[in-house]
Amino acid sequence: xxxxxxxxxxxxxxxxxxxxxxxxxxxxxxxxxxxxxxxxxxxxxxxxxxxxxxxxxxxxxxxxxxxxxxxxxxxxxxxxxxxxxxxxxxxxxxxxxxxxxxxxxxxxxxxxxxxxxxxxxxxxxxxxxxxxxxxxxxxxxxxxxxxxxxxxxxxxxx
Amino acid sequence: xxxxxxxxxxxxxxxxxxxxxxxxxxxxxxxxxxxxxxxxxxxxxxxxxxxxxxxxxxxxxxxxxxxxxxxxxxxxxxxxxxxxxxxxxxxxxxxxxxxxxxxxxxxxxxxxxxxxxxxxxxxxxxxxxxxxxxxxxxxxxxxxxxxxxxxxxxxxxxxxxxxxxxxxxxxxxxxxxxxxxxxxxxxxxxxxxxxxxxxxxxxxxxxxxxxxxxxxxxxxxxxxxxxxxxxxxxxxxxxxxxxxxxxxxxxxxxxxxxxxxxxxxxxxxxxxxxxxxxxxxxxxxxxxxxxxxxxxxxxxxxxxxxxxxxxxxxxxxxxxxxxxxxxxxxxxxxxxxxxxxxxxxxxxxxxxxxxxxxxxxxxxxxxxxxxxxxxxxxxxxxxxxxxxxxxxxxxxxxxxxxxxxxxxxxxxxxxxxxxxxxxxxxxxxxxxxxxxxxxxxxxxxxxxxxxxxxxxxxxxxxxxxxxxxxxxxxxxxxxxxxxxxxxxxxxxxxxxxxxxxxxxxxxxxxxxxxxxxxxxxxxxxxxxxxxxxxxxxxxxxxxxxxxxxxxxxxxxxxxxxxxxxxxxxxxxxxxxxxxxxxxxxxxxxxxxxxxxxxxxxxxxxxxxxxxxxxxxxxxxxxxxxxxxxxxxxxxxxxxxxxxxxxxxxxxxxxxxxxxxxxxxxxxxxxxxxxxxxxxxxxxxxxxxxxxxxxxxxxxxxxxxxxxxxxxxxxxxxxxxxxxxxxxxxxxxxxxxxxxxxxxxxxxxxxxxxxxx
Numbered sequence: 001x002x003x004x005x006x007x008x009x010x011x012x013x014x015x016x017x018x019x020x021x022x023x024x025x026x027x028x029x030x031x032x033x034x035x036x037x038x039x040x041x042x043x044x045x046x047x048x049x050x051x052x053x054x055x056x057x058x059x060x061x062x063x064x065x066x067x068x069x070x071x072x073x074x075x076x077x078x079x080x081x082x083x084x085x086x087x088x089x090x091x092x093x094x095x096x097x098x099x100x101x102x103x104x105x106x107x108x109x110x111x112x113x114x115x116x117x118x119x120x121x122x123x124x125x126x127x128x129x130x131x132x133x134x135x136x137x138x139x140x141x142x143x144x145x146x147x148x149x150x151x152x153x154x155x156x157x158x
Numbered sequence: 159x160x161x162x163x164x165x166x167x168x169x170x171x172x173x174x175x176x177x178x179x180x181x182x183x184x185x186x187x188x189x190x191x192x193x194x195x196x197x198x199x200x201x202x203x204x205x206x207x208x209x210x211x212x213x214x215x216x217x218x219x220x221x222x223x224x225x226x227x228x229x230x231x232x233x234x235x236x237x238x239x240x241x242x243x244x245x246x247x248x249x250x251x252x253x254x255x256x257x258x259x260x261x262x263x264x265x266x267x268x269x270x271x272x273x274x275x276x277x278x279x280x281x282x283x284x285x286x287x288x289x290x291x292x293x294x295x296x297x298x299x300x301x302x303x304x305x306x307x308x309x310x311x312x313x314x315x316x317x318x319x320x321x322x323x324x325x326x327x328x329x330x331x332x333x334x335x336x337x338x339x340x341x342x343x344x345x346x347x348x349x350x351x352x353x354x355x356x357x358x359x360x361x362x363x364x365x366x367x368x369x370x371x372x373x374x375x376x377x378x379x380x381x382x383x384x385x386x387x388x389x390x391x392x393x394x395x396x397x398x399x400x401x402x403x404x405x406x407x408x409x410x411x412x413x414x415x416x417x418x419x420x421x422x423x424x425x426x427x428x429x430x431x432x433x434x435x436x437x438x439x440x441x442x443x444x445x446x447x448x449x450x451x452x453x454x455x456x457x458x459x460x461x462x463x464x465x466x467x468x469x470x471x472x473x474x475x476x477x478x479x480x481x482x483x484x485x486x487x488x489x490x491x492x493x494x495x496x497x498x499x500x501x502x503x504x505x506x507x508x509x510x511x512x513x514x515x516x517x518x519x520x521x522x523x524x525x526x527x528x529x530x531x532x533x534x535x536x537x538x539x540x541x542x543x544x545x546x547x548x549x550x551x552x553x554x555x556x557x558x559x560x561x562x563x564x565x566x567x568x569x570x571x572x573x574x575x576x577x578x579x580x581x582x583x584x585x586x587x588x589x590x591x592x593x594x595x596x597x598x599x600x601x602x603x604x605x606x607x608x609x610x611x612x613x614x615x616x617x618x619x620x621x622x623x624x625x626x627x628x629x630x631x632x633x634x635x636x637x638x639x640x641x642x643x644x645x646x647x648x649x650x651x652x653x654x655x656x657x658x659x660x661x662x663x664x665x666x667x668x669x670x671x672x673x674x675x676x677x678x679x680x681x682x683x684x685x686x687x688x689x690x691x692x693x694x695x696x697x698x699x700x701x702x703x704x705x706x707x708x709x710x711x712x713x714x715x716x717x718x719x720x721x722x723x724x725x726x727x728x729x730x731x732x733x734x735x736x737x738x739x740x741x742x743x744x745x746x747x748x749x750x751x752x753x754x755x756x757x758x759x760x761x762x763x764x765x766x767x768x769x770x771x772x773x774x775x776x777x778x779x780x781x782x783x784x785x786x787x788x789x790x791x792x793x794x795x796x797x798x799x800x801x802x803x804x805x806x807x808x809x810x811x812x813x814x815x816x817x818x819x820x821x822x823x824x825x826x827x828x829x830x831x832x833x834x835x836x837x838x839x840x841x842x843x844x845x846x847x848x849x850x851x852x853x854x855x856x857x858x859x860x861x862x863x864x865x866x867x868x869x870x871x872x873x874x875x876x877x878x879x880x881x882x883x884x885x886x887x888x889x890x891x892x893x894x895x896x897x898x899x900x901x902x903x904x905x906x907x908x909x910x911x912x913x914x
Binding site for chain 2: 017019024027032033034035036037038039040041043044046073074075078083086087088090091092093094096097098099100101102103106122124125126128129130131132133134135136137138139140141142
């Protein structure tokens, strides 16, 4: 038995095989299937979560080693159930097609904008270059990130 | 194109209405098939052959059954019904029994209490193989020198096209060989399904990510030996498809394990298994010879095209028909000699992928058009304008082009789009070839521009009636739609709502689950669902509207033919009556179902003549690339495109299709290839199979050409496939211009640029 802190909630993980990835435990044991798996080797970013302030691929993290970490998944970005600014921007700017890469991208973009509220085009591209999207060709995803960035900037200017 | 600011008023047709699954998807609440879960479910897993060709001497499953937590192991002898399946020919075994024909072919499946237990069980199955020499060269399959590797033979289909003077020789003749590598659909959401056995044990319910529920249902029921109504399918959320989910993968295995164990079974592939578990784009070798007058007028095309279908037929015969019938490209051409083969080999099976045979044909014909331009002293734009096909022209199949055919406009509007700024003297390394690797030197970078133009058929061909069904119910001002159209990411769910809002004047449109509870919608492929399922939803909504108008007319004593929908009101076009749809339908329910069929098509005759296609769409691409000529690295800077779309029904969704298709065509041009070595895949992972990332994405500038298509129910052509077709040859042409190399294969590799 071990414990994980996910989205501010303390979870008990019982009877788990020690080799399970954080991705598997989130999805199959903690009832948090929002985090997706698509490559199992840290190439596609679908499983991105934030662990102690760093964006990581949860498929590469052994769950049992994450016991002392503060973990945030896509389900934990908004505590009241309302979409966040980034989530709303992705829908409005057309950044969502099949949606499989979306949760990982949403987490990655939140992480980007929290660290750097003013990323230029190249900084945005670099920040999400570890998140593969097969549907959109990225154009509307860039637009979504720029929309969220500009809205935050406008809020701050007020 | 500033899609996000266009009107969203009411979310009617023509607006960038937002997709109803958008918020659940961004919040991680949308249930993909891999998220399906049931109490007491077991995990299924598949044992696959490590050999591309081998005889199975024996299979011993006792070691697997002895493992604690393993509930079932099944092999070919446990298949209760038909032992094979397939989209066109039923030639692929559910499990290999006597012989395996490709590396990765399923041999057995297990059900266990944990994915890791299932993996251990697979390891414990002993299969004794007698390894056979694999047939891996398509020409060996054609030559007849290799013993048939399948009872259906080594040639899946041969089709010729013979038209006009077969001895004609042009003033100008150009020729070449062209090769296309094996591309993977690489949808992000891996194959996954959950099968639930009936309480009575007689049937099964399957939640699955697929492109065509009813075709899956038919094939699964046959293999399970069940009546079709005992197999019910509901679409699990689909994480992309691009053709790769048209064939059966884990469906039969998952259902059979559920019926065998009496427990819910979850199956999902990992990425490596996904490369083995679905079909790929056909690798192709094409010879082409173009004959033209001295002024560049195209007169005759000769072509020989060989598609390697791999071990099983899948849709190879239809892919071949697309390839041979599109060899002329979007150009007028009166004479043709085309010979095409789709062959069987011990390579991985190939089938549908976005572009479906036309991608391969286009790389060859567009490379040829550039050669022809050079030989005639014309530039790439002028040779294409000179030969641009028009409505009324006759194709090399004898079929008259009766679709709207704005080829010339596609080219001219693409040419009018702005070119990118020149590369600065001291660019950010991320903007140049090699990117963050910091390998390229500014001084070694050369810029090139290239062109590609294409024609693509829409819907299924050769007599296939791929109809679509939809149902509409209107009650108390709310419309409810039902259809079996697979939503794979393209956005049919929002389009269906837009249609209902427009036709019925409602604001709220609910969607029933996508399942086999209603008639077939056909496949989400062939750029067909906007036209076909869109036509079905439109038809069902119109039938309901007629009933509504009859009711309003009777209530208000007016002629129903005078009634129209205006916004959310029913209005008497010749009087003063105006009543909201909500009021007019209060306390009532109108319920109608409609099937949309496209016009009939014909099979090709032995000379490749016949009206085999329904309709066509066109597109032009201009690519700008920067190439590090010393290292052979390429950065695609910009792609400009003008696409013939008929009518834009949702600007934001249309733009997403265009940009997404371009990225996939870029992948084929310079990155993506399944590398085979004697029938074995060398790179079945996202580490070794390279996909375009955000830093590889070019700037895309788009012009949508809206000339409504009279044949199409909504005036709109399918837009999914054209974006990925001619962008590939455009990028390669740009690299040729930058390097002076011949570059006759895709993907273009650094070695091809440096040493080619």
